[in-house]
Amino acid sequence: DSGVTQTPKHLITATGQRVTLRCSPRSGDLSVYWYQQSLDQGLQFLIQYYNGEERAKGNILERFSAQQFPDLHSELNLSSLELGDSALYFCASSEANTENSPLHFGNGTRLTVT
């Protein structure tokens, strides 16, 4: 158990809808990352937050947004969903206080858009 909690585990929704994925980081970790993994694809970096502030942005679509709250949990909002958004979405957290702080991944949210 990595200590990172993601909810829900599975989500099935229709095109055009909006969903919110939630992540609770490991106790003490200040940094939260979001990644998208499509079938047989690598981990595509979406966005990173550190202590409530956005620190790095990757290939995140304008239809997607995220935030990190004062209690350090994070939410990823996906709107105007398309079939191609179907993927496994991972949240990871790290202490991020040294360059080699490992990322600890949650079990992911599997999103299916029909």
Added chain:
Amino acid sequence: GQSLEQPSEVTAVEGAIVQINCTYQTSGFYGLSWYQQHDGGAPTFLSYNGLDGLEETGRFSSFLSRSDSYGYLLLQELQMKDSASYFCAVNSGGYQKVTFGIGTKLQVIP
């Protein structure tokens, strides 16, 4: 931006040694990490190289050459449970941005 290249698939025999290579291009490079992911599971951290050279952790070793923008993961005494995808990842930026490669699917056969 960042880009990483690693082989998409590797097959090796149980008990053997396998090396998974990774080349990268990035700005603000801090170090190279390796992660393991079993089918349907979450990625888990294996190792990190911030300096040139070899880091050993049990059956797994990882190497980095910063001048060549190259690293590898070495798995010894392969076991069936080592069948998984292995990702190299570049750590960059002041707040530890981590960018992953496409992953190498390792199949260990008897």
